[in-house]
Amino acid sequence: MDLYVNAEVSEDENGVSQVVLRSPRRASARISLHGGQVRSWKTEKGEQLLFTSSKANLKPPAAVRGGIPICFPQFGEQVSTEQHGFVRNRMWVIDRNPAPLHSIDSSTGIASIDLVYISTDDDLRFWPHRFELRLRVILNVDGSLTLISRVRNVDCKPFSFAFAYHTYFSIGDIRRISQLKVHLNDSEVRVEGLETLDYLDNMLHRERFTEQEDAITFESEVDRVYVSTPDTVGIVDHEEKRTFVIKKEGLPDVVVWNPWDKKSKAIPDFGNNEYEFMLCVDAAAIENPITLKPGEEWTGRVELSVTSSLKH
Numbered sequence: 001m002d003l004y005v006n007a008e009v010s011e012d013e014n015g016v017s018q019v020v021l022r023s024p025r026r027a028s029a030r031i032s033l034h035g036g037q038v039r040s041w042k043t044e045k046g047e048q049l050l051f052t053s054s055k056a057n058l059k060p061p062a063a064v065r066g067g068i069p070i071c072f073p074q075f076g077e078q079v080s081t082e083q084h085g086f087v088r089n090r091m092w093v094i095d096r097n098p099a100p101l102h103s104i105d106s107s108t109g110i111a112s113i114d115l116v117y118i119s120t121d122d123d124l125r126f127w128p129h130r131f132e133l134r135l136r137v138i139l140n141v142d143g144s145l146t147l148i149s150r151v152r153n154v155d156c157k158p159f160s161f162a163f164a165y166h167t168y169f170s171i172g173d174i175r176r177i178s179q180l181k182v183h184l185n186d187s188e189v190r191v192e193g194l195e196t197l198d199y200l201d202n203m204l205h206r207e208r209f210t211e212q213e214d215a216i217t218f219e220s221e222v223d224r225v226y227v228s229t230p231d232t233v234g235i236v237d238h239e240e241k242r243t244f245v246i247k248k249e250g251l252p253d254v255v256v257w258n259p260w261d262k263k264s265k266a267i268p269d270f271g272n273n274e275y276e277f278m279l280c281v282d283a284a285a286i287e288n289p290i291t292l293k294p295g296e297e298w299t300g301r302v303e304l305s306v307t308s309s310l311k312h
């Protein structure tokens with residue numbers, strides 16, 4: 001399809017359109033119109049960087065367990081009846097006339113696609129506001145992935161919302177203990193950049209705490225919203241010898257989630273031991289909802305990249 005440079009549109013096994021982006025060096029990303037969800041992101045060597053559960057239900061309308069579901073207009077279950085909002089369960093369309101962020105550029109070799117979800121009358125039952133939600137996914141020449149979301153208020157009254165890129169990173173083995181033994185029980189997977197910050201603990205009705213550790217490591221269930229975070233956060237994975245770098249704009253919060261063993265068993269579309277190989281770290285806006293007046297637009301951007309690191 002020549003409308004999209006370095007992008008191919010096809011159908012998945014359930015007849016849902018999907019877009020595959022390829023960089024000149026053969027990194028790739030696959031985006032489904034079901035939920036506007038990035039389903040896969042691979043390096044030029046074909047390594048998968050995002051986790052998808054082997055038990056994921058790929059049939060619409062259920063949200064798929066893995067990749068990068070978009071949480072909007074809520075995170076959690078405060079407003080509508082659908083946890084994390086309803087757009088992750090809806091069918092999006094390709095936006096053929098995207099507003100000029102700057103369009104697909106064949107000369108630089110980047111590949112991109114624009115999707116849009118326009119709220120329907122039926123959606124007013126879940127959230128009584130009319131909106132347009134646009135998503136641009138860019139696969140850059142170096143294989144990094146940029147996601148730019150724009151929410152426009154097309155209603156006649158203001159509304160407020162939360163937003164998250166619910167990103168399931170693929171991880172080597174979260175249970176493995178570091179041989180470095182800087183601290184007792186130091187796991188090989190660490191999240192850096194959130195030290196000394198406040199977080200809301202989802203396991204304790206969003207009670208507020210202050211992070212005391214030098215870096216976040218894992219030895220049990222974690223479900224937290226770190227607030228007012230820096231624009232760059234890292235996930236160091238010694239087992240896989242790689243570091244994910246998350247750079248964000250317009251998204252002050254970061255969710256860190258791993259269900260660990262007990263909770264995993266209670267999630268139907270998730271394998272009992274799959275928690276060992278995933279970690280959700282979401283660029284998000286949750287603590288202070290974003291308010292838009294009629295006609296206003298908000299933009300939230302995240303860039304995901306991966307670098308190799310030496311094994312200790």
Ligand SMILES: O=P(O)(O)OC[C@H]1O[C@@H](O)[C@H](O)[C@@H](O)[C@@H]1O
Binds near residue numbers: 280
């Ligand atoms: O099962 P869902 O709706 O995709 O949610 C999974 C998890 O998503 C996380 O981001 C939340 O912090 C958790 O509380 C939640 O359990």
